[in-house]
Structure formats: C-alpha cells, structure tokens
Amino acid sequence: GEDVEQSLFLSVREGDSSVINCTYTDSSSTYLYWYKQEPGAGLQLLTYIFSNMDMKQDQRLTVLLNKKDKHLSLRIADTQTGDSAIYFCAESTDTGRRALTFGSGTRLQVQP
C-alpha cells in the first residue's frame, strides 16, 4: 500500500536554510509534491517533481529526489518568518484516480 512519512516538527532561525524530509513507499509514484498550509487555510502547491528527475530548483526552493531510497527533500534557502507553516509531501501514481496521498505534514517554525 501507499504510505508517505514526514517528521512532525522543524525549528530554524531566520536566514538559515531549512530541510524538510519525506519518505514514501510506492515505487510506482510518478509525481511528488510539496504543499504549504498556513493556519486555517487551504493548501498551496509550492513545487512538484517528476519521478525521473533528481533535482528541481525554483528560486529559494530546491527539491531533491532519491528514487532508490524513496526519499524526497525540500530545501528552503534564507528561511523567513513568513515561511512558518505546515509543509506536506504528497505523491501520485500514473494509475487510476490520480488523487494524492499525503504525509502527515511537517510544522516549520522560523525564529527571528
């Protein structure tokens, strides 16, 4: 079955880099996603990576994918207080319904 796991909490200082990690079990995952959720709000898609890629960079965000180990990470450079939120890793497979399977989320706290 599908399972996506993340650590629950990460605290960093403003200006440092943040690295949020995720592991997944479904080897048929096609796309892997990072979403951001601010308190009481819906999810905002930050970035996604196709499973045949190793890395994707988008401004302050860098996604690394190790398909062999089924490990995904999101690096946020120069973390700001506005980056404080819950970050969800999610996967989809190239079959059937295409709905996403989510991890339980990592709460990022940025200290001034």
Next chain:
Amino acid sequence: DGGITQSPKYLFRKEGQNVTLSCEQNLNHDAMYWYRQDPGQGLRLIYYSQIVNDFQKGDIAEGYSVSREKKESFPLTVTSAQKNPTAFYLCASSIDITGQEQFFGPGTRLTVL
C-alpha cells in the same frame, strides 16, 4: 479571478443532522476532489469526480455523499452515519484526472456538537 471557493468557512451542526458543504470552481476543471484533514494528520480522500455526472469513492467515503450535476460544483454531504464528522474539509480540482496540479480551496471547518 479564477479559483476554488468553499463555503461557509466555519460550520456548526448538531449530532444527527446532515450537512452539505459547498465547493465551486471557475477554472473550467473537469476533475474535483474532497479531502478530510484531522489534527496532526495528512489529507485523506473522501470522494472524487473525473467529469460531470460521475464520481467515485475515495479511501474514507463511508458516511458521506456527493453529487456532480454541474462542472463547476461538487457539493459534499456529511450524513448522520459519519461517526466522527468534526474535521477540516478541503476541496480541490485539477484540469482533468491526469492533471498533475491540484488546486485547493480555503477549506471548511465543520464542528458537530
């Protein structure tokens, strides 16, 4: 302004009552989804719809029902059969069932008293 709207933002109901949550999108997307979020957990899929007049059960469909009579609208009814309905409900849409980007609405927090 294109997007997904959900209403109301907060909803309170008495135990035993059915309640319907609204989800509307003006993105011209074919596929729509309902997820449930509980504290400290990820999102779980309740129902999804690939196209008008079609919908499929997700992982936790028991106690819920949906309809898809219009492309723009995908309302979710939480019935009295749902044993633990208090949660945050999120609606999403994508261009079609193969679309890689799902766009989310702001959510409805349902509290059953």
